[in-house]
Every structure is written in structure tokens, then in C-alpha cells.
Amino acid sequence: MKKFTIYxxxxxxxxxxxxxxxxxxxxxxxxxxxxxxxYYIAPPEGNYVEVKVDGVIEGTYSLSEDQEIVIxxxxxVLKIEDGKAKMIEADCPDQLCVHxxxxxxxxxxxxxxxxxxxxxxxxxxxxxIDAMTN
Amino acid sequence: MKTKVGYYGIFLTLALILSYVESLLPIQIGIPxxxxxxxxxxxxxxxxxxxxxxxxxxxxxxxLLAGFIFGNYxxxxxxxxxxxxxxxxxxGLKKTEKFSVPGVSIAGGVSHNMGQLxxxxxxxxxxxxxxxxxVLLVAGLVTGLLIGICANEILxxxxxxxxxx
Ligand SMILES: [Zn+2]
Numbered sequence: 001m002k003k004f005t006i007y008x009x010x011x012x013x014x015x016x017x018x019x020x021x022x023x024x025x026x027x028x029x030x031x032x033x034x035x036x037x038x039y040y041i042a043p044p045e046g047n048y049v050e051v052k053v054d055g056v057i058e059g060t061y062s063l064s065e066d067q068e069i070v071i072x073x074x075x076x077v078l079k080i081e082d083g084k085a086k087m088i089e090a091d092c093p094d095q096l097c098v099h100x101x102x103x104x105x106x107x108x109x110x111x112x113x114x115x116x117x118x119x120x121x122x123x124x125x126x127x128x129i130d131a132m133t134n
Numbered sequence: 135m136k137t138k139v140g141y142y143g144i145f146l147t148l149a150l151i152l153s154y155v156e157s158l159l160p161i162q163i164g165i166p167x168x169x170x171x172x173x174x175x176x177x178x179x180x181x182x183x184x185x186x187x188x189x190x191x192x193x194x195x196x197x198l199l200a201g202f203i204f205g206n207y208x209x210x211x212x213x214x215x216x217x218x219x220x221x222x223x224x225x226g227l228k229k230t231e232k233f234s235v236p237g238v239s240i241a242g243g244v245s246h247n248m249g250q251l252x253x254x255x256x257x258x259x260x261x262x263x264x265x266x267x268x269v270l271l272v273a274g275l276v277t278g279l280l281i282g283i284c285a286n287e288i289l290x291x292x293x294x295x296x297x298x299x
Contacts, residue, residue, distance in 0.1 A: 020237030024275065027244055031271040038265060094206075107265045113208055113257065 038107070047123055049085045049103075051078065054116040063104065063121070075115045085119060087112065138297050141183075145192060146199075149176035153200035157209075169212065170277050171246040173200070177221055178239045178285040184297045186225045193217040208257070212250045219249035235289060236282030243278020244271060 051058045053072045061069055061080060068088075069078040076097065077089035086102035087110050097112035109120040152173040159170070173196060180189045197217050201210030223245040227238045247270040254266075 016236055017232070017234050019232045020234055020240070023233065023237055023240060024279075027240070027271055027275050031268040031275075034271070035268040038268070109265070 048121070049078070049080065050120050050122045052118040052120070060122070071117055071119075072115055076112055076117050078110075078119055085110070085121070087119065090115065090117075141295060141297055142188070142192070145176055145180050145184075146195060149173045149192065149196040150199055150203075152176060153196060154204055157200070157204050169209070169216070169250070170273065171216060171220070171243055172277070172281070174217075174220060174239070174242055174246060174277075175281045175284055175288075177217070178224065178235065178242060178281055179288050179292075181221075181224055181228055181238070182235070182285075182289055183292070183295055188297070189225065190218070190221050193221045211257070212253050215249035215253040216246040217249075220246035234282075235286040236279055239282025239285055240275055240278035243276075243281060244274035246278075247271070247274035 047064070048060050048062055050060050051069065051071055058071060059069070061067065063080055063083045063085065066081050067079075069080070070076075071078055075091050076087060079086050079088045084102040084104040087097045087100065090097050090112055092112055092114035094114060097110055097115075097117070100110045103110055103119070103121050106121055106123050109118060111118050150173075152175060156169055156172045159172075176196070177189060177193050180192055184192070194214065194217065197210060197213035201207075201213060205213070220242040224238050224242040227233050227241050233241070251267060251270055
């Protein structure tokens with residue numbers, strides 16, 4: 001006969017403990033604070049998208065102007081429409097960037113790791129007007 | 135001794151299978167390369183069945199093998215950062231004996247995502263990854279809780295396995 005014993009975690013309680021609930025609470029509070037802080041510091045709408053290739057800014061484009069942007073000599077194509085930016089083409093093997101959702105709020109980003117392309121929404125004061133190219 | 139090696143092999147195989155399943159899931163939590171950490175289930179179970187050192191080695195081998203077989207360079211770096219941080223946090227919390235299996239697993243899930251976020255900050259080199267901080271916290275909490283509940287049920291049913299001696 002095989003002996004069956006019920007496994008009890010830690011000091012013997014199979015259910016969630018007070019400390020577990022406290023841990024969950026702390027994590028949720030931190031997440032809520034971080035979320036609020038982000039929106040408090042950053043304005044909700046980004047006016048521009050900044051395109052970076054391998055950490056170098058390739059261009060800054062207005063979100064209010066519908067356009068298609070060829071990035072990194074053609075590895076990626078970004079489309080701006082109705083104030084939203086979306087990666088519509090990429091030659092990367094994973095195609096993760098193409099499947100990422102469109103961005104419009106400040107500090108959202110689309111990232112293509114294989115091609116080292118980062119597209120990020122920025123607000124007017126952050127994007128240097130000198131860097132503007134259209 | 136023989137059975138211990140055998141169990142270790144089974145744990146590793148199960149972890150690899152879960153990594154594979156995870157690589158098939160189309161779930162995206164913002165930053166490309168960041169994984170939910172389903173394979174952590176095996177690590178949580180192993181935590182209560184093996185010595186800490188062995189769990190760390192299990193986690194590292196799992197990430198390396200999964201990365202070479204069906205991942206890439208990025209999945210290895212993200213995976214290692216997430217797995218190592220989460221295993222150490224879980225070992226630490228378990229030692230306090232103040233948390234139940236789901237609690238330990240939640241801490242593991244959250245630290246798993248934080249490890250990956252730290253790597254993302256360096257890889258992507260943009261402060262915008264901070265945008266995903268709350269998202270990854272909550273995602274880690276939810277996956278950690280689910281994994282913890284599963285691990286708790288599994289542990290109840292494998293009481294005869296003990297690899298600590
Ligand atoms: Zn891509």
C-alpha cells in the first residue's frame with residue numbers, strides 16, 4: 001500500500017496566508033502608483049513619433065500628418081494615419097513589430113529588436129524642432 | 135541517487151515543453167521578447183522538491199536549451215535575466231516560511247518580469263519601457279498566482295518525490 005499524505009506548504013497552511021494577500025496588495029499599489037505617475041508626468045497624447053535606429057534618431061514625424069515612412073533604408077515601413085502610428089512592413093524574421101498595436105499616446109513605442117528600430121511617440125517639447133524632418 | 139537524476143531529467147524536460155508551448159502562444163505584453171513565464175511552473179514545483187542550488191541550475195539550463203532550440207539570442211538574454219532573478223527571489227521568500235506556494239510564485243512571476251524589463255532598458259535603450267512597468271507588474275502577479283495554484287495542486291499529488299537528500 002502506498003502511503004498518501006497531503007502536502008502542506010510552509011508552516012502548514014494550504015491556503016493563502018495573510019502575508020500572501022499583503023504581497024498582492026503591495027504589488028497592486030505599486031502598479032497603480034506607477035501607472036498614475038506615468039500619466040501625471042506625461043501628457044496623454046504624443047504629437048510626434050521619433051524613429052531611432054540602433055539608438056540614433058533617424059527622424060521625427062508629426063502624428064497629425066498622414067504619411068508612410070521608410071525606415072533604415074527599407075527594413076521597416078511605418079504608417080501614420082488619423083494620429084496613430086503603426087508598423088506596416090518589416091523584413092525581420094519574427095514580425096513582432098508588425099503585430100504590435102498602433103501607438104498614439106505619449107511614450108508608447110513600437111520596437112523591432114532584430115532591426116534595432118525603435119518608434120516612440122513624444123510630445124512637442126521633447127522633440128527638438130531642429131531634428132524635425134518631413 | 136539514480137532516481138534523483140531521473141527526476142531531474144523529467145523536471146528539465148517538462149520545463150522545456152512548457153517553454154515550447156509558451157513560444158507558440160501569440161500573447162504580447164508590450165515589449166517584444168518578454169515572456170509570460172509559464173515554464174516557471176516547473177521551477178516553483180522544483181523549489182519544494184530540490185535544493186536551491188539545483189533549482190537555479192535547472193532554470194539556467196532550461197533557458198539555454200529553449201533558447202538554442204526554438205528561441206534566439208534575445209530570448210536567451212531576456213530568459214536568463216527573468217529566470218535567475220525570479221528563482222533567487224523565490225528561494226529567499228520560501229526560506230522565510232511566511233508565504234504559501236501561490237505567494238512565493240507571485241513574487242517569482244513579478245520578479246521574472248522585472249528581470250526582463252531591466253534587460254529591455256539596456257537592449258532597447260529608451261525610457262519608454264518604463265511605460266510597461268505597471269503592465270508587467272500586474273501580468274507577473276496574474277501568471278504567478280495561476281502558476282502558484284497549479285504548483286500547489288501538483289505538490290499535493292507528488293508527496294512521494296523528495297530530491298533533497
Ligand atoms: Zn520587426
